Amino acid sequence: MFEIFTRFADWLVYELMGLSPDTKLGDALHFFVEDVSKIYVLLVVMIYVIALARASLNVERVRDFLAGRHRGVGYVLGSGFGAITPFCSCSSIPVFLGFTSAGIPVGITMSFLLTSPLINEVAVLLLMSLLGWKFTLLYVLVGMAVGILGGVFLDQIRAERWLQSFAQKALERGRQQQSVQSGPVAKLSFNERHQFAKGETWEIFGRVWKWVIIGVGLGAALHGFVPDGWIEAHLGDGQWWSVPAAVALGIPLYSNATGVIPVMESLIVNGLPIGTTLAFCMSTVAASFPEFILLKQVMQWRLLAILFVVLLSAFTLVGWIFNWLTPFI
C-alpha cells in the first residue's frame, strides 16, 4: 500500500533529479521524499477521518464525565481521554483549572494532561506506518502507564497542598458542589461533522507540517550521513547510562510527537535500542521548559520540581525496562 511513495521518490530523486542511489545525497534525499510524501498523505486522510468520528468530544464533556468518578477508574479514564481528546497545549492551564474547579482530584487531572502530549492520533498513525503495530501498541501502553502512575503518585503525596492558593480554593469549592451542570449534548449533523473535520485537518496539518520536514530531515541526515553501525557500535548494547543521557538530551529539545517520530525511526533502524529511543522521545515531547513555566501559574515551585523529577525518572525507567525486555519481545 505504501509502495506508491517509494516509487514516487524513485521517480523524483533518481530519474528527475538524476541522483544515483549509491551516493549519500541520493540515498538521504530519497528517504526524505518518500517519508515526507507518505506522512503528508496519511496525515490529511487520517486526521479528517478521526475528526469526523470525534467531532462531539471536547474537554467540557470529558470534565463532566470525570467529575465524581471513583479514583481507581478516574486515573485510567483520565489518561484514556487525554489520549483521544483534542486540545491545544496552550489550553492546558484553563483545562487544569476547569477540571480542578469541578472537584476532580489533581492526580486524575494530571493523568489527563500528562498523557495528552504523549499520545495523540497523529503520533499513533505515524508510529503505525513507520515502526509497525507492535511498537505502536507498546508506545501507547507505556504512555498511558506514565500518565496513570504519575497521577496516582501525585495524589498519594497530596499534591494539592502545593497548588497556588486560588486553585486550591477552587478545588475545595468544586468538591462541595454536588454535580457539575453539563449542557445538553448537541447532536451533530453530518455536515457539521464535516465542517469540524475540515477545520481540524487544516489546523493540525498547518501546525505539524514543518515538524514533519524537520523530523524527517534529521532522520534523513542520520540515515545518510551517520556512518552505518556507528550508533549500534557505541550505544547498541543499551548501556545503562545511555538512557538517562537520552532523557537529559531530550529536555532542552522541544518538539511535538509528530516531529520526533521520524527521528525515532532512523535511530531504531540505525541500531539504537528501543528503550533508549523511547526515553529520548518521551522526554522531548513531554518535558519542556516553556510548558513548565506555564504551569507555574497554577502550581507552586515545589510541585513543579516534583513533577519534573517524576517525569524524568519515569522516562528513564521506561527506557531501562524496555532495553532489558527487548530480547524477550
Added chain:
Amino acid sequence: MKQVKVLGSGCSKCVKTAEIITKVASDLGIEVNVIKETDAEAIMNYGVMSTPAVVVDEQVVYSGSIPAQDAIRGWLS
C-alpha cells in the same frame, strides 16, 4: 461602547482572535474596547476551558477556536 474580552494565555490564536474582532468592529463602524485577558484565575472564573474564548459585556459567547466573522458581527450588533 461594547466591552470585549479575549480570554487565552497569549497563544497566537488569541492574538488573531482579538485582531479579527477589532477589524470586524471597525468595518461595521462600531466602537469596541477589546482587551486580552491572560490571567489564569480570571479565565477560570468565566468557567472557560478551551481558549481562545470571547466575552462580550461579561457574557461568554464563544470558546475553543478563532470565531468566524459572521459570528462576530452577530455579537457586536
